[in-house]
Amino acid sequence: MAYKALYRTYRPQKFSEVIGQDHIVRTLQNSLASGKISHAYLFSGPRGTGKTTVARIFAKALNCAAPETNEPCGECLSCREIAEGNSPDVVEIDAASNNGVDEIRDIREKVKFLPSGSKYKIYIIDEVHMLTQGAFNALLKTLEEPPKHVIFILATTEPHKVLPTILSRCQRFDFKSLSVREIAELIRKVAREEKFSISEEAVIAIAEGAEGGMRDALSYLDQAASFADDEITIDDVNSVTGNLNYDKLIELATYFEEKNINQALHAIDELLIMGKEVNKVVGALLQFYRDALLYKTIDTSMFSKYIYEKEEFKVLAEKIDAKKIFYYVDVLSDVQTKIKFSTTPQIYLEVAVIKMINEVADSDYAGRIKALEEKIQNLRDIENNAVGSKINILESKLAKITGELSRLELPELAARIEALEKEFKELRNLGKDDKRGEAPKPAADVMDQLQKLSEKVEAFEGKMKQESEKTAKPQRKISRKRISEGQLSFFSDNFFNQEKNTETEEAPTVDEPSEDDIGIIKLSDFEEAAEEHQETAKKMPAENVRFVANEEIRETENSQLVRRLNPVQPAVEERPIIPEKKSEPVPEPKTSGEDPLRGIYDEEYNSYSVSVLERILHSSRTPEARDGKGRIINIWKNLTRNCSSDLLSTAQILQDGQIVAVGNKEFVLIYPTASLCNQVMRPKFKRKALPLLYQALGEAYNYMALPENIWFDKRTEYINQYNIGIKFPKLTPFDDPRLSADETDTMSPQERMASEAIRILGEEIVKIE
Ligand SMILES: [Zn+2]
Structure with missing residues (x-):
């Protein structure tokens, strides 16, 4: 058996089976019952709403041999013939295909003849609006004077295209779309x-x-x-x-709301790859926004549309501004028109999507203000958090300090207070016991003691308060600037001034530290130590000159406390500040046959060793070193003038450096860059530089070159430690990767080529600038 399409199988054969067109069915059945039959009917309405179906049922009922209560019997020959489309008296014409004037003329010829055995000759003309002007006119002629046995049933989806003169001759029935x-x-x-x-x-x-x-x-x-x-x-x-899933539409609309152009275009691309047509997508979006607008404005619970049941739709529809929807609909309708004539409809859709997302972004001032407000609030939150965390840090620091204080000093204090309280109690009891007469005066010495004790307690409390306030301020750290202007000038930058007054040994200015100041060691402490050392040095033979580390710097109560509070807790090493090899006798320039520079090419100078810097800084604090510094700086200015021509460039490079610290036969030079430092630190350079220095200074000196910034950092590190009572500060190692005095690593290609040339041809032949 051949497959029969469902719509054929389930096509209504009786009026009672017709769905959704009750008003038409009832009117037609009434006219059948009353026998008031019109000669022309116009069935209009959307496709698939049952126009031709009803026309056939009507035709059957009109010609039925045994109609039952205004229904065709469906059994008689006529009914069966009509159902099968074989009835000679019911003619169906599809105007969409047979739209010629000839067809209608054919009808005009045939209407003259009586139906064969049936009551009526019925012409069902489908899509009547498709008839040409000529055919319309021909039809009109027939309709003007139809024979009594002829009935026209015209069906159309577009009744506005049917001539008014025809419409006026027809009884019109509007078929409505069926509800979901x-x-x-x-x-x-x-x-x-x-x-x-x-x-x-x-x-x-x-x-x-x-x-x-x-x-x-x-x-x-x-x-x-x-x-x-x-x-x-x-x-x-x-x-x-070819319709779009609601989920897909909701997803797409969500991307629009998120202004996510990428995802929106991607989703559309996916739909098109799946085979959806651009116009379907546009149509679905239009429908979607129409639904959203309806949902926002009216009660849609009456609608049977499935999308209104979807939770995601409801949430999204609530969120979208109605103005935005109007804008979307405008843009989409525009696209819908344009794509009809376009060979590249996808582009229109994509452009529309971008437009929808962007223009809304531009015009949605309220949204933008809201977004800005949120950003500001976020910033405020961040700021509050930052302040909060600062306070937290300060609080924890304070807690740590007071904890330390209590651990260190308060037990003693508490014991003192306890003792005081005991004394008070005893005194009070003394008064109580004596009920008879005047209370005895406490002994004068007890009162004195009491007074002294409370003064002490008060003083200590004040000191503690002062300390906690200081610690609570993070800016309390001594800045580099302050140091460079500050207390310790023995290796500060202003050595050029010193060259004039090295004789006077002016006491360096101290930033007015109070007696109780913690964190700044009194310069006088250090001066004392230096003087002590000087005296010791005088008493000792020259070759045994040592600067002994545990030479006592007088320690105050405060510096002791600071040391205990200081987390650095550096081990104060007891080691000679001047190494023995440094105490070799000062050689006279070019006197003996022995090389005075023997031993000065020490390996430790070939690398950036922090212990060398520490040693220079330690010994730079002695008055002798200060004298030496003034002298060297004087000579330094004339370094190029007094040297031989082959060492001129070496002298020039050395002179470019600035002497910042002089120790015992060694000093620190600073340069603006690490590469300059590397150059002068290389053994190759030193082989020329050290003899030059020996010549110029009259003594064998070695040096360390440092970039300015690193020098300042190390110096600050040193001073900070010194200021909190560490007599011989230990510095952290150099960690700048650019620092390298290694010959091979730092050679540039040109340098390598040059040294290679010298190796092969000899220094006399190869002259390199
Ligand atoms: Zn019948």
Whole structure:
């Protein structure tokens, strides 16, 4: 048996089977009952709403041999012939294909003849609006004077295209689109009878996709059923109808709201790859925003549209501003028009999406203000957090300090207070016991003691308070600037001034430290130590001159406390500040045959060793070193003038450096860059530089070159430690990767080539600038 399409199988054969056109059915049945039959009927309405179906049922009923209560019997010959499309008296003409004037002329010829055995000769002309002007006119002639046995039933989806003169001669029936509910009911019924398994979502999707047409609904069901594996799902339906899934639409609309152009375009691309047509996508979006607008403005619980049931839709629709929806609809309608004539509709859609997202971003001032407000609030929160965390840090520091204080000093204090309280109690009891007469005066010495004790307690409390206040301020750290102007000038930058007054030994200015100041060691302490050392040095033979580390710097109570509070806790090493090898006798320039420079090319100078710097800094604090510094700086100015021509460039490079600290036969030179330092630190350079220095200074000196910034850092490190009472500060190692005095590593390609040339040809031949 040949497959019969569902819409044919389930096409209504009786008025009672017609769905959704009750008003038409009732009127037609009434006219059948009353016998008041018109000669021309116009059935208008959307496709698939049952116009031709009703026309056939009407025709059957008109010609039925045995009609039963205004219904065709369906059994008689006429009924059967009409149902099969074989009736000679019921002629169906599809004007869409037979639109010529000739067809209508043919009708005009034939209407003259009586029906063969039936009561009426019935012409059903479908899509009547498709007739040409000529055919219309021909039809009009027939309609003006129709024979009594002839009935015209004209059907059209576009009644406005039908000539008014024809319309005025017809009894008109407007078929309405079927509701989703009506179609869904039928789909469920058909699915039941056909034993299809179908999800409710799929039923709704078919009903909605059919757009009010029963025929489309049934053919969708038909196709989806043949498409589906087991149960008919929404995806099966969507792939048949070409419609978009609501989930997909919600996803797309969400991207629009998030202003996520990338994702929106990607989603659209996916839809098109899946085979959805651009116009379907645009149509679906329009529909979607229309639904959203309806949802926002009216009660949609009456609507049977499935999208109104979706939670994600409701949430999204609530969020989208109505003005925005109007804008979207404008843009989408525009696209809908444009893509009809475009060969590249996708581009229009993509541009529209960008436009929708961007222009809204530009015009949505309220949204932008809101976003800005949120940003400001965020910034405020961050700021509050920052302040909060600062306070937290300060608080924890304070807690640590007071903890330390209490651990260190308060037990003693508490004991003192306890003792005081005990004394008070005793005194009070003394008064109580003596009830008879005047209270005895406490002994004068006890009162004195009491007074002294409370003064001490007060003083200590004040000191503690002062300390906690100082510690609570993070800026309390001694800055580099302050140091460079500050207390310790023995290796500060202003050595050029010193060259004039090295004789006077002016006491360096101290930043007015109070007696109780913690954190700044009194310069006088250091001066004392230096003087002591000087005296010791005088008493000792020259070769045994040592600067002994544990030479006592007088320690105050405060510096002791600071040391205990200081987390650095450096081990104060007891080691000679001047190494023995430094105490070799001062050589006279070019006197003996022995090389005075022997031993000065010490390996430790070939690398950036922090212990060398420490040693220079330690010994730079002695008055002798200060004298030496003044002398060297004087000579330094004339370094190039007094040297031999082959050492001129070496002298020039040395002179470019600045002497910042002089120790015992060694000093620190600073340069602006690490590469300059590396150059003068290399053994190759030193082989020329050290003899030059020996010549100029009259003594064998070595040096360390440092970049300015590193020098300042190290110096600060040193002073900070010294200021809190560490007599011989230990510095952290040099960690700048650019510092390297290694010959091979730092050679530039040119330098390498040059040294290679010298190796092969000899220094006399190769002269390199
Ligand atoms: Zn019949």
